[in-house]
Amino acid sequence: MGKIDFERFELKNGLKVIVHHDPSTPLACLNIMYDVGSRDENPERTGFAHLFEHLMFGGSANIPSYDGPLQLAGGQNNAFTSTDITNYYITLPAQNLETAFWLESDRMLNLAFTEKSLEVQRNVVIEEFRQRYLNQPYGDAWLLMRPLAFKTHPYNWATIGKEEKHIADASMQDVKAFFNTHYLPKNAVMVVAGNVTTNEVRQLAEKWFGPIVKGEKPLRALPKEPEQTEARRLEVQRPVPLDAIYISFHMCGKEDADYQTWDLLSDILSHGDSSRLKQRLVKKDRIFTSVNAFVMGERDPSLFTIAGHISQDRTVDEAEKAIWQMIEELRSELVSELELEKVKNQVEASHEFSEMNLLNRAIGLAYHELLGDANGVNLETEKYQNVTREDIRRVASESLIASNSNTLVYHKQP
Amino acid sequence: MSLDRSIAPAFGKIETIDLMEPKLFHLDNGLPVFVIDSGDQEVLKVELVFPTGTAASEKKLVAAATAELLTEGTSQHTAEEIANALDFYGAYFNSHVSHDESSLELYTLNKHLKNTIATMAEVYSQPTFPEHELETFILKGQQDMLVNEQKVSYLAAKAFNATLFGKEHPYGRSAEQADYEALSRNDLTAFHQSRMLAQVAHIIVAGKLTDETISVLNEAFGQEKRVPNERASVDVNSPLERKVHVEKSDAVQNAIRIGRILFDRTHRDFVGMQILCTVLGGYFGSRLMANIREDKGYTYGIGAGLVSLKHTGYLSISTEVGSQVCKPALDEIHLEIGKLRKELIPTDELELVRNYMLGTILKSVDGPFSLASKWKTYLKHGMGTNDHYQLLHQIRTITPERLRDLANQYLQQEDLIQVTSGKPF
Numbered sequence: 001m002g003k004i005d006f007e008r009f010e011l012k013n014g015l016k017v018i019v020h021h022d023p024s025t026p027l028a029c030l031n032i033m034y035d036v037g038s039r040d041e042n043p044e045r046t047g048f049a050h051l052f053e054h055l056m057f058g059g060s061a062n063i064p065s066y067d068g069p070l071q072l073a074g075g076q077n078n079a080f081t082s083t084d085i086t087n088y089y090i091t092l093p094a095q096n097l098e099t100a101f102w103l104e105s106d107r108m109l110n111l112a113f114t115e116k117s118l119e120v121q122r123n124v125v126i127e128e129f130r131q132r133y134l135n136q137p138y139g140d141a142w143l144l145m146r147p148l149a150f151k152t153h154p155y156n157w158a159t160i161g162k163e164e165k166h167i168a169d170a171s172m173q174d175v176k177a178f179f180n181t182h183y184l185p186k187n188a189v190m191v192v193a194g195n196v197t198t199n200e201v202r203q204l205a206e207k208w209f210g211p212i213v214k215g216e217k218p219l220r221a222l223p224k225e226p227e228q229t230e231a232r233r234l235e236v237q238r239p240v241p242l243d244a245i246y247i248s249f250h251m252c253g254k255e256d257a258d259y260q261t262w263d264l265l266s267d268i269l270s271h272g273d274s275s276r277l278k279q280r281l282v283k284k285d286r287i288f289t290s291v292n293a294f295v296m297g298e299r300d301p302s303l304f305t306i307a308g309h310i311s312q313d314r315t316v317d318e319a320e321k322a323i324w325q326m327i328e329e330l331r332s333e334l335v336s337e338l339e340l341e342k343v344k345n346q347v348e349a350s351h352e353f354s355e356m357n358l359l360n361r362a363i364g365l366a367y368h369e370l371l372g373d374a375n376g377v378n379l380e381t382e383k384y385q386n387v388t389r390e391d392i393r394r395v396a397s398e399s400l401i402a403s404n405s406n407t408l409v410y411h412k413q414p
Numbered sequence: 415m416s417l418d419r420s421i422a423p424a425f426g427k428i429e430t431i432d433l434m435e436p437k438l439f440h441l442d443n444g445l446p447v448f449v450i451d452s453g454d455q456e457v458l459k460v461e462l463v464f465p466t467g468t469a470a471s472e473k474k475l476v477a478a479a480t481a482e483l484l485t486e487g488t489s490q491h492t493a494e495e496i497a498n499a500l501d502f503y504g505a506y507f508n509s510h511v512s513h514d515e516s517s518l519e520l521y522t523l524n525k526h527l528k529n530t531i532a533t534m535a536e537v538y539s540q541p542t543f544p545e546h547e548l549e550t551f552i553l554k555g556q557q558d559m560l561v562n563e564q565k566v567s568y569l570a571a572k573a574f575n576a577t578l579f580g581k582e583h584p585y586g587r588s589a590e591q592a593d594y595e596a597l598s599r600n601d602l603t604a605f606h607q608s609r610m611l612a613q614v615a616h617i618i619v620a621g622k623l624t625d626e627t628i629s630v631l632n633e634a635f636g637q638e639k640r641v642p643n644e645r646a647s648v649d650v651n652s653p654l655e656r657k658v659h660v661e662k663s664d665a666v667q668n669a670i671r672i673g674r675i676l677f678d679r680t681h682r683d684f685v686g687m688q689i690l691c692t693v694l695g696g697y698f699g700s701r702l703m704a705n706i707r708e709d710k711g712y713t714y715g716i717g718a719g720l721v722s723l724k725h726t727g728y729l730s731i732s733t734e735v736g737s738q739v740c741k742p743a744l745d746e747i748h749l750e751i752g753k754l755r756k757e758l759i760p761t762d763e764l765e766l767v768r769n770y771m772l773g774t775i776l777k778s779v780d781g782p783f784s785l786a787s788k789w790k791t792y793l794k795h796g797m798g799t800n801d802h803y804q805l806l807h808q809i810r811t812i813t814p815e816r817l818r819d820l821a822n823q824y825l826q827q828e829d830l831i832q833v834t835s836g837k838p839f
Contacts, residue, residue, distance in 0.1 A: 002455055024454065025780050062419035067699045072766045073425040074773025077698075093776060098423035106419050123711025127667070131714050131734050135667045137564040211417065239664060241560035272506065273485075273497035283493070283550055289557040312557055342502045349504025349523050352455045356781060 002352065003378045004361050006191075007198045008369075011205060013214040014186030018365050018374050019201045020193035022358060028094040028194035029359050032104055033366040035189075036182040037084040038161075039154040039222060039300065047161020050081040051125050051170055052178055056088065058117035061110035066103060073099040081159050084299045085370065089359060094195035098204055105208035108188070111179055118172060125167050129160050137240045138410060141307070148234050149248050149303055149406040153225035184215035189369045193362040225250070225301060231402045235409040242289065243316050244410040246307040247323060249399055253301045255371060260383045261391040262295050262304055267343040268335060268392070269293035269306065269326065274342070276326055277306070287314050287322050299371075303406075304399075316409055330396035334389045347384045428772040433779055433802040436618070436789055439628055441636025447628070448789060450620040453782040456524040458621035460531065460631070462538060463790065464516045466609040469584035469648055469724075473601055474593040479551055480605045481509040481516050486547040488540040493547055496533060505530040507537075513585055514648075514724035515794055516610070524624055535634035539611065543602040552594045559591065567734060569660045570669035570835040577658050577831050578675055578728055584648055585723060614640055616793065620786035648725040650675060653831055660835040668740040668836030672731040672747060674829050679722040679795045685808040686820045687720055687729070692767050693759055693817070694718045694750060695731055699766070701750045702731070710746065712739045724794065729824075737837040744832065751830070754821035758814040771809050 006020045038049045056079065057066050070077055075092030090100040133139045142158045150156040161167055190209070192201045228250055252258045270277045270293045277291045291308025306327075310319045354360045361377075368376035436448035468477045485507050486493040500506060503526035508519040518538065522530040562568040572588045579586025617635060619627065653675070677684060688696075695702035695718025702716045716733035735743040759767075778784055792798060 024452075026776055027780055063422075065699075068766060069422050071697065071699055071770040071773075074428050074769045074776065076770075076773060076777070091777060093426070093428055093773060096425040099425050102419070102423050109419070120708060120711040124707055124714060127712065127734075127736055128714035130666045130736065135566065135665060135734070137561050207417065239564065241564060242557055272501035274494065274501040279494055279497070282554070283547075286550065286553065289554045309557070309561065311553065312560075338502070342498075345502060345504040347504075349457075349521075352457050352523060353521060356453060356455050356457065356783065358780075 002355060004355065004365065006365055006374055008374060009202060011185065011210055013210070013212055014184075014217070015205070015209050015212075016189045016369055017201065017205050018189065018191045018369055019196065019198045020191065020361060020365060021197060022194050025194050025358055026094055027091055027358060028097045028100070028192065028196050029089060029091050029362045030097070030100040030104060031087065031089040031191045031193070031359070031362040031366050032108075033189050033191075033363075033370055034086045034182060035187045035370055036086055037082050038157065038159040039083045040182065040218075040220065041154065041157075043154065043156070045166060045170070045174060046157045047125065047159075047167045048170065048174065048178060049086055050159050050161070051121060051167055052175065053079050053081045053086050053088075054121040054125055055111065055113060055117065055175060056107055058114070058121065059112045060107035061112055063103060063106050064112070066107065070099060070103055075099065082298075083155055083159055085367070087363065087366070089362070091359060097192070097196060097200070101204045101208040104190075105212065108183055108185065108209065109212050113172060113175055115172065118170070118175060122167055122170060125160075126164050129164055129167065133158075133160055137238070138244055141246055141408065144234060144236065145246055145248055145303075145305075145406065145408050148232055148408060149250065150225055152223040153300060154222060155225075155298065155300065155302060181218050184217065185209060185212050186215060186217040189366045191362040191366045191369075193358055193365070222300065228404050228406075231405050231407070233407045233409070235411060237411045237413055240410050240412050242312060243310040243319070243412055244308065245310065245316060245319050245323070246305060246408040247320075248303040248305040248406045248408075249404050251295065251302060251304040251399060254297060254299045258391070258395055261387050261395045264340070264343050264347070264384065264387050265330065265392055265396060266293040266295050266304065267346060268330070268339060271343060271346050277308075280326065281308070281322055285322065286311055287319050316411070320407070327396065327400045331393065331400060332397075334393055337389065340387070340389055340392070344384055344387075348381055351381050427769065428776055431772065431776050431779060431806060433788070433799055434785055435799060441632045443636050443639055445614060445635060445640055446616040447631060448616060448618045448793065449623065449628075450618070450782050450785045450789065451623040452620075452785070453622050456622055457522065458524055458527060458619065458623075458627070459519060459521050459783055459786060460534065461517050461519045461618045461786065461790070462635070463615045463618060463793070464610050465514075465613055465615040467512045467514045467516050469513045470609060471605060473596065474587060474589050475555075475597055476601045476605050477516055477609075478511045479548070479597055480543075480602045480610065481511045481518065483543050483547055483551060483602060484509065484518060484541045484606070485537045487542045487544040488536050489542055490536065490540065493544070496537060499533050500530060503530050507534070517790075524622060527624075527627065528630055531630055531634045538635075539638065541606060543599050543606070545599055548597065548599055548602070552597060555589075556591055556594045559589070566662055566665050566667060566669035566835040569662060570671045570732075570833050573658050573660050573835065574671035574673065574730070574831070574833040577655055577833055578653055578673065580651060580654070583651075585650070585726070611638075612640065618786050618790055618793075620782040622782075650726045656828075656831055658833045659838070660833070661838060662836050663838070665737055665836035667734045668737045668834055668839065669734045670732065670740070670744065670747070671833040672830055673729040674824070674831055675726060675728045676720065676824060678725060678727045679791070680797065681727075683820060683824070684720070684722070684727070685805055686812055686816060687824060689767065689771065689809060689812055690754065690817050690820055691718045691720055691729065692771055693763065694754060697767075697770055701753070702747065705746055705750060706733065706735070706743055710739075710742075712736060712743045722795070737839065740834065740836065740839040744834075748827060751821070751825050751827070755818065755825060758818055761814065764814055764817075768809050772806070775806070
């Protein structure tokens with residue numbers, strides 16, 4: 001399978017740079033991933049990493065408008081924030097690469113916040129909160145599940161924040177402190193991909209990012225989530241048309257040796273129409289109109305979730321029993337060689353399809369460099385290939401148990 | 415030697431954007447195959463395109479159900495066996511149904527092409543549409559609809575189409591609960607026979623070709639006789655209503671749709687209107703985004719764009735705003751449209767939009783799958799490379815005066831339809 005080639009160097013101020021040369025495209029991507037996410041927030045000031053991502057587009061020390069000059073050079077950009085990282089990316093014609101360096105380095109150097117842009121972005125983010133989490137059926141599921149499942153670790157809150165108020169209360173002082181702590185060369189990885197050469201990237205990186213002051217990489221000492229010992233449950237009533245159930249189990253973090261086993265476990269349950277949940281619970285028994293199993297892919301120990309919308313004429317009780325029955329089979333019986341080979345083939349194919357996209361390759365390299373080695377992106381598929389049937393059964397029997405479960409039920413209003 | 419960061423580095427304009435032409439092959443039965451042979455990954459996308467969509471069926475949901483249930487059982491295999499056969503190779507199907515076209519796509523690794531294409535040929539030519547699979551489709555569809563009806567964006571989009579074209583019009587109608595119950599196996603079988611088996615338009619293949627790709631396709635799809643495609647025509651009438659509100663009183667945001675019927679992609683003013691729409695709401699720095707999101711903070715996002723159907727097209731401006739600011743948001747949208755009619759777009763802004771659009775076009779023809787979807791659109795409208803170069807030319811040369819004329823011709827306030835959903839305002 002295709003390997004992503006890259007070269008790597010580091011600037012004196014600690015900024016790590018990865019170059020991925022692809023001469024088949026006229027484009028270049030510049031991707032900067034900062035090692036900061038909502039898990040790094042103060043529990044009384046949540047939603048901050050994400051609000052901050054919005055403010056990064058409000059102009060920087062020497063460049064009043066971020067978007068204008070980029071669009072003028074034929075470029076596009078966006079960003080996303082998760083519990084673990086904040087990622088910014090630009091795609092533009094390769095010939096205009098320097099424009100991207102100019103823009104990104106200036107906002108790493110210093111932002112130019114104004115009260116007005118802070119006020120507007122607070123409102124924009126509150127509208128985002130409403131659009132995506134409050135004004136959608138089941139939109140608040142993770143606002144409910146995270147605090148149920150995490151009692152001490154900051155995965156306790158969603159990236160959008162615990163509540164609107166935290167966002168509304170964000171002050172200029174908070175914003176500046178956040179920038180000074182986290183937006184440092186040593187706390188970032190830059191990937192430049194596409195029709196670019198390492199020489200050119202090195203020169204541009206030295207020129208634009210070289211002068212930025214080094215700073216100290218912030219220390220991270222997050223509280224560990226204590227082991228869960230009792231089943232937890234939350235039932236809510238909402239104006240939803242179908243009852244729904246979410247069951248989340250604590251699982252390992254992304255770098256753990258068992259991570260791929262967990263991921264394949266979710267594939268066995270719900271990747272593709274032939275998967276167990278789709279065939280049994282949706283098509284054969286029609287208990288659910290839709291049901292999925294998935295991992296969050298977070299760095300610290302995180303959650304494995306099975307979630308579904310329950311058919312109108314079925315009960316929550318039936319649905320819950322049906323899920324536990326599927327779990328029981330994974331705990332007691334080995335999956336067949338053929339089924340395991342199937343999910344491994346699916347992983348291999350998904351990887352190939354995803355890597356057709358230049359930006360996906362850039363993000364993959366950046367993420368793995370943040371974990372310690374960009375080449376990790378090329379080793380992923382093999383890790384999946386090494387998972388055994390026994391691994392699947394072991395993980396299921398150890399962890400898919402009642403005392404490790406967090407159950408969230410939506411009841412439709414009578 | 416200090417670096418002056420306030421000065422932007424020099425940048426180049428996009429001089430030309432080549433559009434790779436697909437190679438055209440004909441299978442033994444004459445079926446055209448358009449091939450985009452490019453990319454480094456050992457993958458392939460094979461898309462069977464049918465010249466009929468939802469507009470071609472008298473009864474609602476028939477086209478969608480037929481496409482969806484193609485893969486749910488054949489004379490030789492059950493739905494589960496088919497799913498297994500494909501999943502085992504990490505391959506998957508996607509079916510698309512639009513107003514004027516349907517298609518079945520296969521995504522597969524090259525090394526498994528022979529196996530996966532055999533499954534595709536089988537579901538295409540011998541589907542049985544089992545009764546119980548149809549029943550699952552109906553139950554699931556009805557219940558998914560209940561979930562969607564809780565979303566103001568869904569309610570507004572549905573009402574917007576109905577208001578533009580008319581509730582019963584092929585382009586304006588939407589499915590209701592009862593339409594699911596009215597579906598029968600016979601509808602699907604008949605639609606498949608007459609619209610999909612007889613009338614496949616062409617095949618589009620994209621990815622890294624191997625020596626055997628064409629012969630594999632020929633064996634799968636080149637043997638049965640096909641008649642050339644014909645597309646039904648669709649007439650469009652003027653809307654009867656201008657303002658519609660769909661109430662959902664517990665909403666915290668209201669959805670807004672503003673627009674009007676215009677024309678399809680081949681119309682001489684299409685590109686001009688596309689540029690005008692980009693200025694208005696087609697990119698992050700657009701006037702609507704700058705005003706309604708970045709200045710007022712009323713919304714998470716707002717956009718304007720042209721939708722091209724086969725026989726017509728329309729303008730759509732869409733957003734979700736805080737329910738309490740629905741009225742001021744509407745006023746600001748109309749204010750921005752009014753400015754396009756009254757004032758010339760400053761040259762700086764137009765220059766930015768030209769470059770931005772060229773940048774997006776460059777991206778849209780990069781990579782085999784992007785090229786395939788570009789050509790799918792072009793083939794649907796009988797367009798080709800000349801249209802691509804014409805588009806580039808117009809983006810580079812259109813004048814602010816011409817754009818103001820277009821705004822006056824097509825964006826008069828009394829011609830625009832406004833649909834909202836959410837709290838009364």
